[in-house]
Amino acid sequence: MNERETNPAGTPIANEWGSRGHVQTLVLMAATVLGIYLCYRLATPFLSALVWALALAVLFSPFQRWLESKLKRPGLAALIAVLVVALIVVVAATFVGQRLVHEAAKGAEIIKTKVESGEWRRALESHPRLAPVADWMERQNLPGTVKTVATWMTTTGSSFVKGSVVELIGLLVTFYLLFFFLRDRLAALQLVQSLSPLSEAEMDRVFDRVADTVFATVYGMLAVAAMQGLLGGLMFWWLGLPAPLLWGVVMALLAVVPVLGAYVVWIPAALFLVMQGEWGKALILSVWGGVVVGTIDNLLRPILVGKRLKLHSVLACMSVVGGLILFGPSGIILGPVILMITVVLLEIWRSRAAAEATARVESAELSRLENDGGPVAPDLGIPFPQQPKSSRVSPGDAVGGKHILCGTLTKLKS
Structure with a gap:
């Protein structure tokens, strides 16, 4: 056979890897990947x-x-x-x-x-x-x-x-x-x-989950900040520090900012107590701020976010902390969003696999009915009965069948 194969019409078949169209496709793919990478660098x-x-x-x-x-x-x-x-x-x-x-x-x-x-x-x-x-x-x-x-x-x-x-x-x-x-x-x-290569219903599912994740993350962050401000303000009041309500509000607002936090308020307050000679109060405030106020963020936020998203608190905590480490302050939102998008995509793959398995079972059942019961009505899926080849219809059976058919038609008309 010649090096260049020919199809039945006699025209040569171009080599797949050396064809002009294939080279253009590879160049287009490379340019697309490069463009996406450069856009990412621009948006970073x-x-x-x-x-x-x-x-x-x-x-x-x-x-x-x-x-x-x-x-x-x-x-x-x-x-x-x-x-x-x-x-x-x-x-x-x-x-x-x-x-x-x-x-x-x-x-x-x-x-x-x-x-x-x-x-x-x-x-x-x-x-x-x-x-x-x-x-x-x-x-x-x-x-x-x-x-x-x-x-x-x-x-x-x-x-x-x-x-x-x-x-x-x-x-x-x-x-x-x-x-x-x-x-x-x-x-x-x-x-x-x-x-997107996903269907409209699947994309709606992704959009809904992203919106739920953002709502849960932001509202969880606000709830944690309010709790930190409340606990800090109560300790300020109990220790007799000035303006506990004001500083509780300030601590709550600072707790929303990832880079800052309530420690910006209670650490200087503890130093102030040290300078006043109130060592016991300074120690109490330091322990309360570092152990209670400081750790409630890592304990309460995953619980609130995971409960809203129906996600285990360990995964919610890993997404928040990992997002902070990887992306900085924006990782508080970006981490859970990435995790939930991945979870939704895995659920979509599982749904598609289940649908394909169901379709294969139905196709096999349909083929079995065709083989066992004869041709299948295309609209009803009911197999037509077949007479055995060796059977003969007697004149009496034919006459009886005619009377039965006529009676059935009369009932349908009436």
Whole structure:
């Protein structure tokens, strides 16, 4: 046979791997993979803004739909929703920032005064067992270190409120993306669905699970933050610290921010108690803040998220902690979302496999009926009875069958 095979029509069959169409397909696939990778690299600096914008879009989409039903203008409704979100964020950040800067400056001044006056040393020397601690602190120049830390607290607090350019750009990008996610949510969902190999019902299943995951994660985060603020405020009240309600609210708001937390409040408060000579209260506050307030996040959040998503608390905890380690603050939402999408895809594969197995069983049963009972009616699936080849129909049977058939037709007409 020749090196180039020919089909029945006589035209040569091109080599599959050397054909022009196959090379073009490979080039297209390579270009697509490269484009997806470059798009990922472009979006990496804004990954946090993208994730939080998607989360806010899921949370505030009911409010935006309600506004759209009243205003009949999707763009205006989305703009109002974004302004409401921005107002909430700015008011909360301003309130917390001002209180932190004011109290940080006040606390730093108190610490420097206590260190310079030597009152801390007299408080230590009043306890005979703590006198060696005072000598060790003097040798290590800890008072100077404390003064440096106090000055750093003041400058850092001011810079924290002013914010960096990068954080400001990230916040603006979040609000910018949120506007388009709210206004064009239907078009975006249709685009994702058209590009996905899944069916419409399967994509709806994925979208519903992602929305449930975002709701569960955010509401779980808010519930944990409220609990941390409540526990911290109660301890402040029990120890007689000033403004326990205010600091409880501040701790709750700080607990929402992944990088920060309630420790930003209770650690300086414990240091303040040390400078006042209240060693017992400082120890109680440190243990309460580190053991109770600090660990309730890791204990309560997986329970709340896992219960809403019908997921084991171990998997929920791994998704949250692993997301934080891998993606940073946005991993609180991105980790559970990735886990739930994977779970849904596995469920879809299992459903498809079960459907294919059922179809094979039905096909085998249909083939068995065809072989056992003769041809099958295409619309009813009822096998036609067949007469054996050796049987003969007698004239009497034919006449009797005719009378029976006529009687049946008469009953049907009547």
